[in-house]
Amino acid sequence: MKTHPNSVPFRHNVTKHIFEDEILTRGEPVILKGLVADWPIVQAAQKSRSDLGSYLKQHDSGVAVETFVGQPEMQGRYFYNQDMNGFNYDKGETTLSHIVDQLLLTAEGPPPLMIYAGSAPSGATMPDFSTENPMPLLNAEIEPRLWLGNTSRVAAHYDNSRNIACCISGTRRFTLFPPEQISNLYVGPLEFTMAGPPASMVDFHNPDYGRYPKFRDAEAAALTADLEPGDAIYIPSLWWHHVEANGPLNMLANYWWMPKGAGPAFEAVLLALMTIRDQPAPEKQAWRSFFEHYVFSEEAGHVADHLPKKWQTVTGAKTPGRDEFILNFILRQFAK
Numbered sequence: 001m002k003t004h005p006n007s008v009p010f011r012h013n014v015t016k017h018i019f020e021d022e023i024l025t026r027g028e029p030v031i032l033k034g035l036v037a038d039w040p041i042v043q044a045a046q047k048s049r050s051d052l053g054s055y056l057k058q059h060d061s062g063v064a065v066e067t068f069v070g071q072p073e074m075q076g077r078y079f080y081n082q083d084m085n086g087f088n089y090d091k092g093e094t095t096l097s098h099i100v101d102q103l104l105l106t107a108e109g110p111p112p113l114m115i116y117a118g119s120a121p122s123g124a125t126m127p128d129f130s131t132e133n134p135m136p137l138l139n140a141e142i143e144p145r146l147w148l149g150n151t152s153r154v155a156a157h158y159d160n161s162r163n164i165a166c167c168i169s170g171t172r173r174f175t176l177f178p179p180e181q182i183s184n185l186y187v188g189p190l191e192f193t194m195a196g197p198p199a200s201m202v203d204f205h206n207p208d209y210g211r212y213p214k215f216r217d218a219e220a221a222a223l224t225a226d227l228e229p230g231d232a233i234y235i236p237s238l239w240w241h242h243v244e245a246n247g248p249l250n251m252l253a254n255y256w257w258m259p260k261g262a263g264p265a266f267e268a269v270l271l272a273l274m275t276i277r278d279q280p281a282p283e284k285q286a287w288r289s290f291f292e293h294y295v296f297s298e299e300a301g302h303v304a305d306h307l308p309k310k311w312q313t314v315t316g317a318k319t320p321g322r323d324e325f326i327l328n329f330i331l332r333q334f335a336k
Contacts, residue, residue, distance in 0.1 A: 037230030170247025
């Protein structure tokens with residue numbers, strides 16, 4: 001993919017107050033420069049790879065983490081195999097210390113294997129991580145997840161959750177797209193994915209414009225963010241992001257959390273695929289009106305104001321009781 005001139009804006013000295021009042025409310029990605037530069041793990045990484053390796057091994061609980069291992073010819077792109085009946089890497093499990101040893105052993109030359117360990121919960125893997133390396137912008141109960149490997153490229157995907165990703169060692173380039181670019185990113189299967197969310201089929205290093213012509217429009221809307229150790233990036237939910245890690249011992253920690261009251265929205269999309277998408281055009285247009293009225297309108301939260309309180313159960317304000325009522329109502333319909 002071509003280098004794009006549009007960069008994600010950055011902020012220095014972001015406090016929790018600034019983050020909540022000025023960044024979260026905008027719903028756009030922001031680079032948080034130097035946010036975690038004083039973390040002990042970042043300081044160790046800045047000294048040397050061996051210092052970072054020692055830090056990780058000293059704090060390793062010994063719990064196995066999931067690993068992806070591929071051959072050098074994949075060039076760090078973790079993706080489907082050619083027939084799309086599997087992937088171009090093998091999954092396994094090993095300890096954090098063993099991964100560190102492998103990465104340090106091959107750090108001085110071309111890696112004989114591509115190694116990637118991702119989304120390891122820090123509480124199980126490095127129990128002291130959060131205490132020693134606190135996240136200043138979020139509540140302490142949001143658990144960081146750890147990502148470690150050598151050079152890697154992760155296809156553009158989205159998260160249902162909000163995300164703060166912190167670069168600890170090596171460098172990271174994020175290429176981001178707003179949610180409305182979904183139609184230009186040529187999304188892969190929803191039900192067969194590398195690691196949960198569906199991903200773009202486009203190889204950003206060698207885009208096939210003949211096969212994916214609308215990707216040029218996505219490129220025009222792309223934003224880039226280059227993170228150094230100590231930097232972080234906030235990525236709003238549903239923003240697509242392609243992630244490139246560089247460095248023989250590359251590490252990142254990230255924090256996922258949902259907005260208050262959020263539920264399984266992706267499942268609602270699947271339900272609509274089953275029940276609405278293939279209806280005749282007039283019916284689809286009619287259902288669009290229902291969604292606009294009850295879900296997407298600026299006035300959606302007040303569509304039941306004209307009703308007595310006792311009949312505002314479904315369309316009224318969100319409460320645990322309302323959500324339970326809706327879920328039970330849906331289950332009864334499918335049980336018929």
